Amino acid sequence: MLTDLTIHELGARFRLGDATPTQAAREYLARIAALDPKVKAYLTVTGEAALARAAEADARFKSGASLGPLDGVPLGVKDVFCTRGVRTTCGSKILEGFVPPYDATVVARLVRAGAVILGKLNMDEFAMGSSTENSAYFTTRNPWDLSRVPGGSSGGSAAAVAADLAAATLGTDTGGSIRQPAAFCGNVGLKPTYGRVSRFGLVAFASSLDQVGPFAKDVLDAALMLQAIAGHDPLDSTSAAIPVPDYAAELSRGVQGLRVGIPAEYFIEGLDAEVEAAVRAAIETLKGLGAKTESVSLPHTEYGLAAYYLIAPAECSSNLARYDGVKYGLRVPGARDLIDMYSRTRGAGFGAEVKRRVMLGTYALSAGYYDAYYGKAQKVRTLVQRDFQRAFERVDVIVAPTTPSAAFKMGEKEDPLSMYLNDVFTIPVNLAGLPGLSVPAGFTKAGLPIGLQVIGKAFDEATLLRTAKAYEAATTWRERKPGLTA
Amino acid sequence: MSGAYDVVIGLEVHAQLLTRSKMFCGCSTVFGAPPNTQTCPVCQGMPGTLPVINRRAVEFGIKTSLAIHCTVNADNRFARKHYYYPDMPKNYQISQYEEPLAEHGHLDIEVDGAARRIGIERLHLEEDVGKLIHEGSLETAQSSQVDFNRAGVPLMEIVSKPDIRTSEEAGAYLRGLRAIVVYLGVCDGNMEEGSMRCDANISLKRVGAIPLGTKVEVKNMNSFRNVQHALEYEMKRQGRALDAGERIVQETRLWDPDKGQTVSMRSKEFAHDYRYFPEPDLPPLNVGARWIEAVRVTLPELPAARRARFMRAHALTAYDADLLTGSRALADYFEAAVAQCGKPKAAANWILNELLRELPGDDERAVAACAISPGKLAGLITLIEDGTISGKIAKDVFEKMYRSGEDARTIVSREGLTQVADAGALGAVVDGVLAEHAKVVEDYKAGKKAALAFLVGQVMKATVGKASPGVVNSLLAEKLSKL
Numbered sequence: 004m005l006t007d008l009t010i011h012e013l014g015a016r017f018r019l020g021d022a023t024p025t026q027a028a029r030e031y032l033a034r035i036a037a038l039d040p041k042v043k044a045y046l047t048v049t050g051e052a053a054l055a056r057a058a059e060a061d062a063r064f065k066s067g068a069s070l071g072p073l074d075g076v077p078l079g080v081k082d083v084f085c086t087r088g089v090r091t092t093c094g095s096k097i098l099e100g101f102v103p104p105y106d107a108t109v110v111a112r113l114v115r116a117g118a119v120i121l122g123k124l125n126m127d128e129f130a131m132g133s134s135t136e137n138s139a140y141f142t143t144r145n146p147w148d149l150s151r152v153p154g155g156s157s158g159g160s161a162a163a164v165a166a167d168l169a170a171a172t173l174g175t176d177t178g179g180s181i182r183q184p185a186a187f188c189g190n191v192g193l194k195p196t197y198g199r200v201s202r203f204g205l206v207a208f209a210s211s212l213d214q215v216g217p218f219a220k221d222v223l224d225a226a227l228m229l230q231a232i233a234g235h236d237p238l239d240s241t242s243a244a245i246p247v248p249d250y251a252a253e254l255s256r257g258v259q260g261l262r263v264g265i266p267a268e269y270f271i272e273g274l275d276a277e278v279e280a281a282v283r284a285a286i287e288t289l290k291g292l293g294a295k296t297e298s299v300s301l302p303h304t305e306y307g308l309a310a311y312y313l314i315a316p317a318e319c320s321s322n323l324a325r326y327d328g329v330k331y332g333l334r335v336p337g338a339r340d341l342i343d344m345y346s347r348t349r350g351a352g353f354g355a356e357v358k359r360r361v362m363l364g365t366y367a368l369s370a371g372y373y374d375a376y377y378g379k380a381q382k383v384r385t386l387v388q389r390d391f392q393r394a395f396e397r398v399d400v401i402v403a404p405t406t407p408s409a410a411f412k413m414g415e416k417e418d419p420l421s422m423y424l425n426d427v428f429t430i431p432v433n434l435a436g437l438p439g440l441s442v443p444a445g446f447t448k449a450g451l452p453i454g455l456q457v458i459g460k461a462f463d464e465a466t467l468l469r470t471a472k473a474y475e476a477a478t479t480w481r482e483r484k485p486g487l488t489a
Numbered sequence: 490m491s492g493a494y495d496v497v498i499g500l501e502v503h504a505q506l507l508t509r510s511k512m513f514c515g516c517s518t519v520f521g522a523p524p525n526t527q528t529c530p531v532c533q534g535m536p537g538t539l540p541v542i543n544r545r546a547v548e549f550g551i552k553t554s555l556a557i558h559c560t561v562n563a564d565n566r567f568a569r570k571h572y573y574y575p576d577m578p579k580n581y582q583i584s585q586y587e588e589p590l591a592e593h594g595h596l597d598i599e600v601d602g603a604a605r606r607i608g609i610e611r612l613h614l615e616e617d618v619g620k621l622i623h624e625g626s627l628e629t630a631q632s633s634q635v636d637f638n639r640a641g642v643p644l645m646e647i648v649s650k651p652d653i654r655t656s657e658e659a660g661a662y663l664r665g666l667r668a669i670v671v672y673l674g675v676c677d678g679n680m681e682e683g684s685m686r687c688d689a690n691i692s693l694k695r696v697g698a699i700p701l702g703t704k705v706e707v708k709n710m711n712s713f714r715n716v717q718h719a720l721e722y723e724m725k726r727q728g729r730a731l732d733a734g735e736r737i738v739q740e741t742r743l744w745d746p747d748k749g750q751t752v753s754m755r756s757k758e759f760a761h762d763y764r765y766f767p768e769p770d771l772p773p774l775n776v777g778a779r780w781i782e783a784v785r786v787t788l789p790e791l792p793a794a795r796r797a798r799f800m801r802a803h804a805l806t807a808y809d810a811d812l813l814t815g816s817r818a819l820a821d822y823f824e825a826a827v828a829q830c831g832k833p834k835a836a837a838n839w840i841l842n843e844l845l846r847e848l849p850g851d852d853e854r855a856v857a858a859c860a861i862s863p864g865k866l867a868g869l870i871t872l873i874e875d876g877t878i879s880g881k882i883a884k885d886v887f888e889k890m891y892r893s894g895e896d897a898r899t900i901v902s903r904e905g906l907t908q909v910a911d912a913g914a915l916g917a918v919v920d921g922v923l924a925e926h927a928k929v930v931e932d933y934k935a936g937k938k939a940a941l942a943f944l945v946g947q948v949m950k951a952t953v954g955k956a957s958p959g960v961v962n963s964l965l966a967e968k969l970s971k972l
């Protein structure tokens with residue numbers, strides 16, 4: 004089955020002429036038709052457009068003019084990315100009927116690389132959530148256990164890769180939304196350095212934290228995906244004009260002599276014993292491969308969560324102000340006046356979690372509270388950044404658990420605060436703007452995937468990828484697949 | 490108003506920058522296009538779109554900052570200012586707040602011959618909003634539409650210190666500022682089209698009183714005259730209220746030019762909490778010394794300096810120099826004409842008396858596009874100075890030049906307007922006039938000196954204005970004395 008293959012395996016088949024992009028697209032579309040009713044990863048499937056793109060790729064391969072590793076490869080993108088002519092909901096009712104006249108830069112780059120976009124993937128509304136239960140449309144299931152969540156907010160993107168409903172996907176990570184679902188769904192998820200990948204066309208949640216990254220079946224695929232989307236974009240002033248290395252070429256360098264930091268603050272009470280055991284075993288594996296471990300201290304970790312839950316809602320309250328019923332998306336009829344139209348539209352269009360954060364953020368930014376909340380949170384953010392800077396003076400990468408536990412059951416975490424704790428290990432990385440990656444590091448007794456998080460220096464994704472690659476090559480976790488049947 | 494009050498006025502001036510594209514996207518800024526034809530996803534604030542700073546707008550901001558003696562901040566940044574209104578695509582405006590482009594400047598003005606220095610608090614950049622089009626009046630409209638053509642157009646806001654004391658000073662400050670931005674070519678200064686807008690803060694306090702008066706903001710003044718009238722109205726209104734022992738309410742008022750009064754718009758109770766915070770989609774804007782210096786060398790001679798030079802080098806009165814330097818195009822025109830005819834006083838008179846009467850408004854573009862080029866005006870002046878035509882004929886020639894664009898010499902020679910100064914030829918005409926108006930000659934001889942002017946007029950009439958007035962005068966005097 005072509006749907007079992009990684010990007011690089013699929014590409015090799017295309018180049019050999021053993022398979023065509025059209026065959027791959029058809030197989031994926033058939034598998035989506037058969038399995039997605041169970042997994043519910045896709046919000047929108049663009050089958051016709053996908054087959055048209057695939058046919059173009061067929062022609063390129065036939066003429067020997069293929070565009071590169073992603074040419075003809077079927078991919079999915081989180082519904083947070085604007086797609087020209089294809090509805091973009093961001094998992095929210097308030098964007099109902101919104102069809103952007105432009106592509107997000109990352110989507111445009113994938114398309115330019117010849118990728119075949121299968122459709123748009125489910126997510127927590129406006130990327131706020133850790134379970135994809137906050138989607139306004141439906142909850143995506145974890146392919147390893149359909150009664151469990153896939154994580155969030157990029158749950159659809161993670162589940163699609165785990166269930167072989169796309170060769171790879173794009174997600175976004177504001178406080179862990181790539182790494183946490185990657186850990187829950189057992190795939191490789193990479194959140195690049197802030198500024199490494201353009202945010203243009205990514206529907207903003209928290210502008211200073213959001214970053215785009217891939218979900219992939221293995222580390223090499225993640226490297227290929229990053230290669231395609233990384234680099235400066237004149238449309239995004241926060242995207243960095245820093246050269247993009249050849250990530251795939253860097254992978255083979257191994258971890259011999261690599262200095263690996265182990266932060267004490269990430270092995271805390273509340274960390275699930277099975278997760279801890281798996282992560283400690285992974286550290287031993289890295290040692291066995293020649294890495295040198297050293298304990299590092301990130302003392303402000305415990306304040307990261309609180310700072311995040313002020314900064315992210317503050318920015319979200321601002322970014323979401325534009326959804327008012329005036330210009331696009333939902334407008335609830337029957338309003339008496341302008342304010343009534345705003346209130347009705349936003350009242351009906353936003354879900355509970357979004358409203359909670361908009362209110363939190365509005366409060367945190369309001370006159371008289373700014374310094375006490377937003378201002379203070381920014382100071383904590385600086386302290387978290389300094390923690391990492393100090394640690395990275397001594398080590399090349401930091402490894403830690405991605406999440407405190409494996410995937411939880413749907414509906415299990417009704418209390419928002421306990422839900423927020425899920426991101427405790429991923430959030431500091433966003434506050435510091437650093438790259439982070441989750442790679443499969445084992446399974447619980449119940450058969451649920453466990454993720455190992457690798458954190459790197461700014462713009463040093465290459466070291467994360469090579470660490471993960473060495474670990475992946477030394478383990479067999481990748482061979483296990485969820486037992487899904489139609 | 491009975492008591493004596495100290496008046497404290499501060500002005501906030503918004504000037505639209507003359508960039509080709511908007512503040513944060515590539516859309517055109519041309520005025521008057523059909524609604525929503527100059528928009529893109531960025532200036533419509535569509536999901537996922539991001540702003541990119543217009544470098545030229547920053548340059549214009551730096552240029553103006555230098556001209557008004559502000560210190561340009563090396564590190565400045567944009568912030569978001571939040572409020573809900575349908576003409577604002579994102580429901581926040583990208584503006585500058587705590588770290589503006591420039592601060593601490595001043596502008597020197599002169600009122601009734603007295604010089605005053607008005608402090609400038611800050612200069613910052615921001616984007617404009619769109620425009621609402623109501624079907625009918627705002628209160629009864631069945632529908633309202635939004636035109637986003639203006640949304641995202643670059644604005645520069647210049648905030649004065651509360652140093653202004655009278656409406657005349659306010660007017661002088663505004664005219665001075667306008668002249669500068671127009672000189673710099675960063676704004677067209679057109680208040681009617683909204684490229685320059687002004688809000689005023691005004692408060693009164695009893696002379697000698699320690700606490701500051703309550704501040705009232707006046708908006709919606711779209712001409713210099715409106716600003717002065719509105720301020721005068723407010724001074725009286727607040728003075729009367731204070732006389733009557735009332736408390737001034739802190740509020741925003743709108744100037745209604747039809748009624749000639751300010752009306753309350755909203756009180757402080759409904760004041761907005763703008764929830765400013767640094768714009769996360771834009772990195773801090775670094776304006777280094779090299780950039781500032783590169784802009785500094787492009788600064789033209791500014792109105793005040795030029796005015797002083799005109800008075801010094803061309804012996805113009807302060808009044809004439811002021812008028813001529815009020816517009817860069819006009820001053821350029823004057824200098825070009827002087828360069829060719831060498832007669833500054835005559836050139837100033839022709840420009841201020843004749844040219845400005847013909848031109849629509851004091852529009853810069855009209856001066857530049859005028860049919861009488863500075864060279865042609867110089868040609869006309871030369872014909873007067875060398876005695877070829879009389880001043881009176883010259884006025885007719887000027888009008889013909891203005892309509893046809895022809896030069897003075899062409900018109901004068903075609904229409905035979907050359908001045909007659911030949912005493913022999915004019916002598917016969919003078920004799921004829923004296924014979925024809927014996928009664929007037931009697932009056933003159935009886936001591937009615939005014940009769941001479943009548944006789945001169947008759948000679949001019951007989952020669953269709955071509956007679957040299959000097960020659961006519963001396964001929965008449967000579968002949969009358971002999972009679």
Ligand SMILES: [Zn+2]
Pocket residue numbers: 511514515516527528529530531532533641
């Ligand atoms: Zn635009």
